[in-house]
Amino acid sequence: MNTPTDKKSWLKYDQNFKTVIHRGTILSWILQGCIGELNGQDYQKIKEGLDIGADGYTVRGKETEQFSGTNGPVIMDNIFDVRLPGSGETVSVIVDLEAQNDSTPYPIGKRAEYYLGRLVSAQKGVVFNNSDYGNLRRVYSIWIMMNPPEKNRNTILRYKMTPSTVGNPGEIFDLNTYNAIFVNLGGDYNESLPKELKFMSALFMNGLTENERKDLMTKTYKISAKEYPSKELRQMGVFGEDCKRRYTREGYAQGLAxxxxxxxxxxxxxxxxxxxxxxxxxxxxxxxxxxxxxxxxxxxxxxxxxxxxxx
The missing domain is CATH 1.10.10 (Arc Repressor Mutant, subunit A)
Structure with missing residues (x-):
């Protein structure tokens, strides 16, 4: 979308997304589906590890503008401190959570890598000092792709560092700091989706009426009526339908050409x-x-x- 009106619509969509994922129960279910260590964990236990505000359901995020003396600032969408259940630590991991609607002119994976690098370097002088590298927190960059290519739909890709050895080293380091996760949604919600995808598809995709979505969210996923972001999800749904119609028109025109x-x-x-x-x-x-x-x-x-x- 290139027109000012469309840009304004995208900004509104991003703002609605931000409001939605700052709801504690919603963020807990998203993290459960995305982060391997949280797979199978009770959503309430995950929620206990979030920094919840005075209203009892809004998650307080971190500063999203990351500064560097040499590289200048970079602005991310949403950054959260997350304490993993049973860790006993104040902050276990740092999570960057992004929504992506359209394809981009650059490799999205490289952007995720860059964000991870900035999240790590930003810990210097805050999480660790001098050479106390053992205090480094793991970082996650999670990208929820709303309109991926059809071949990628309803999949999750997780990237992390794994060793490749020559010979038999006596010690293999556990390098688990960098983690990039790409959630490819797309298409309509259906009951047969893997559990890791089902919640996010029900929340963001088509295939459910407004009442069906709310009923599923409140009864199955235990999101209270007070916490449920009806207005924001409704506006995101309208925008998603507009995108779908636009892609259909563009695809038809491209096919004719x-x-x-x-x-x-x-x-x-x-x-x-x-x-x-x-x-x-x-x-x-x-x-x-x-x-x-x-x-x-x-x-x-x-x-x-x-x-x-x-x-």
Whole structure:
């Protein structure tokens, strides 16, 4: 989306997303599905490890603008301190949680890596001093992809450092600081989804009426009526439908354009074949139809295919 109105809509969507995931019970279920160490943990135990505000349900996040003396500031969407159940620590891990609606002109994985690096370097002088690197907190960058390519839908990708050895080292370090997680939603909610995806799909995707969504959230996932963000989810749903219609229109238009282009190329193939049958050389025939270098490659390939079929 490039128009000012669309940009404004995206900003509103991001703000609604921020409100939704700052609700303690909602964030607990998301973390349970995303972070391997929390898989199978009771959502209430996870919620106890969050920094909940005075209202009893809003999670207090960390400062999202990370400063560096040499690299300048970077602004992330949502950063949380999370105490893992049973850890006994004030802060166990640091979580960056992002929503992504559209594809980007850059590799999203590289952006996640950069964010992880900044979350680690920001701990210097806060979490550890001098060479006390043992106090480093694990960092997670979680990306919820709302409109991934169809082949990626309803999947979760988790990345972490794993050792590759030569010989038999006596000691293998546990390098678990960096963790990138990509949650690919997309499509309509359905009951057969893996449990790690079911909650997020029910919360953000289509396939449920507003009443069905609220009923599922309050009864199955125990989100209180006071905590349930009806307005924000409704606005996100409207925006999601707008996106869906836009993608359908764009896909249809692109399909027509590609079909027309392919039709023109096939016509050139037939003309070249006819010219050759009348005594023209391949080169002369290609010149006559004004084929570009890319088209020449396609036309010659199709000629070979047609000739092999005719033999």
């Amino acid at each position: 590609e079909g027309e282009a392919k039709g023109r190329l096939e016509s050139k193939v037939d003309i070249v074949m006819s010219l050759i049958s009348r005594g023209y050389t391949e080169e002369d025939a290609l010149e006559l139809v004004q084929a570009s270098s890319e088209e020449r490659e396609f036309i010659l390939l199709r000629l070979r295919e047609k000739l092999s079929v005719g033999q």
